[in-house]
């Protein structure tokens with residue numbers, strides 16, 4: 001059975017030669033991956049109370065291959081009741097004591113861009129009809 005660690009214990013592993021992180025309740029020893037991670041080693045070298053990197057991991061939109069790689073570094077589970085991370089936003093398997101994490105505003109921007117594209121696609125036929133329709137109303141004899 002997988003070992004269960006407290007959040008505090010995971011936080012003690014925050015050196016370049018001994019580095020653990022938490023992603024969705026699981027603990028990963030990423031020491032050997034620090035210098036190979038395409039996203040850099042800094043994302044792992046966080047303060048003890050930032051060890052739950054679930055939000056950061058998800059936001060990157062890691063590939064299937066990256067998600068499969070996780071198992072390579074798995075060392076155990078974290079006791080959800082001990083998590084006091086400020087990066088956990090409303091995950092019900094954890095009991096965060098503070099919720100200071102704010103989702104980045106890029107999500108809002110994405111929505112606005114998508115909305116404008118949808119609006120443009122909706123309006124385009126009308127605009128084209130307006131311009132080309134005007135032209136075709138002219139008499140073929142040109143005496144209009």
Ligand code: HEM
Nearest residue numbers: 028030038039043053056057060061062063066069070073
């Ligand atoms: C053991 C945990 C992790 C593994 C195995 C992993 C693996 C990978 C892999 C394979 C890539 C290349 C792109 C892809 O295949 O998706 C990648 C990119 C990246 N990762 Fe991770 N990652 C881990 C954790 C994290 C965490 C916790 C963060 C941030 C909090 C992070 C941030 C990034 C960033 C910023 C990139 C670069 C994306 C780009 O340049 O397009 N990763 N990671």
